[in-house]
Amino acid sequence: MWRRTRGPLAVALGFLVLVPAGTMPSAGRIWRRGPVVTAQASEIEPENIEQVWQVEQNTEYETYSNGLRIEKRFEIGNEPRRYHVYPRGAEDLGGRQERRAPAGIVFHTTESQLADFREDQTGRIRLLGGALLEFVRRERAYHYLIDRFGRVWRVVKESDSANHAGHSVWADARWSYVNLNRSFIGVSVETATQAGSDRAEATAAQIHALRVLTGMLRARYGITARNCVTHAQVSVNPANMRAGYHYDWAANFPYPAVGLPDNYAIAAPGMSLFGFNYDQALVNVTGQPFWKGLLLGEEQLRQDATAQGMSVSAYRQTLAERYRRIL
Ligand SMILES: [Zn+2]
Numbered sequence: 001m002w003r004r005t006r007g008p009l010a011v012a013l014g015f016l017v018l019v020p021a022g023t024m025p026s027a028g029r030i031w032r033r034g035p036v037v038t039a040q041a042s043e044i045e046p047e048n049i050e051q052v053w054q055v056e057q058n059t060e061y062e063t064y065s066n067g068l069r070i071e072k073r074f075e076i077g078n079e080p081r082r083y084h085v086y087p088r089g090a091e092d093l094g095g096r097q098e099r100r101a102p103a104g105i106v107f108h109t110t111e112s113q114l115a116d117f118r119e120d121q122t123g124r125i126r127l128l129g130g131a132l133l134e135f136v137r138r139e140r141a142y143h144y145l146i147d148r149f150g151r152v153w154r155v156v157k158e159s160d161s162a163n164h165a166g167h168s169v170w171a172d173a174r175w176s177y178v179n180l181n182r183s184f185i186g187v188s189v190e191t192a193t194q195a196g197s198d199r200a201e202a203t204a205a206q207i208h209a210l211r212v213l214t215g216m217l218r219a220r221y222g223i224t225a226r227n228c229v230t231h232a233q234v235s236v237n238p239a240n241m242r243a244g245y246h247y248d249w250a251a252n253f254p255y256p257a258v259g260l261p262d263n264y265a266i267a268a269p270g271m272s273l274f275g276f277n278y279d280q281a282l283v284n285v286t287g288q289p290f291w292k293g294l295l296l297g298e299e300q301l302r303q304d305a306t307a308q309g310m311s312v313s314a315y316r317q318t319l320a321e322r323y324r325r326i327l
Helices: 119-139 204-221 280-286 292-307 312-326
Strands: 054-057 061-064 069-071 083-087 097-099 104-109 144-146 152-154 169-171 175-178 184-189 228-230
Touching: 104 204, 119 144, 144 204, 152 204, 184 204, 292 312
Parallel strands: 069 152, 104 184, 104 228, 144 184
Antiparallel strands: 054 061, 061 069, 083 097, 083 175, 144 152, 169 175
């Protein structure tokens, strides 16, 4: 999902306090022993990404060597993709770089009204799916929508940004990404996540489509497996510095079936790099077993605070300040 009504985003940045430049703490004061960079050498080894190439294309569709077929009748443009990446662990100390190619994929659910997945409901399923496509196109909400029959619709062009991720953060071994509408491709599955439940389910055809679409995008842009993550894992709320503002695919994203490692087990960069926290309500809503990343992110934060000789709360504050500076 790309938008929630849980609270007004308009006030999200209202708490920011303008500090005169001369009174900002110096980098040396914040980073007593230099920035914490937690990447392991093994994480930055190049990955073997399966080759996938285009077989044919026309105005209606494209096909690819892994069986992917992309429907193009709803394709539309938006603002050209252009964004900055920041050196991981030293985001506010200079060294940012401009990029134009997508760095990753964010997986969403549409939070849709669903008809029962039965043959006698085919007409209704098609009607709901068609209305959803119109809506997604109007809002420039995602790059790709996978309908319930597993058809892959390109909506926003890959070369452009889409309004899918809102306030969001992620990081790989070298770079941090802030607000992923421009840096990550948004792929949404037509399904529902019920509030108060961690259930979000895809049909077998949708899981197959996710696999071949992910394979093609990874091959085309050299996207690492680590940068293929769900909206719940990247979503943050700057108004209260809590993670998980959106929680689509907070659980049950079929990582292995999509050909990816269990990325739920990655320490949440929002917590370890930018000081975001989480509340028990989020854990209750999303299902604790699936929030390994939050717990690992918290543990990383604790270790980094110790390495800096700071209390967890003081260290978290320096990270939050870093996030606000690069916003
Ligand atoms: Zn979403």
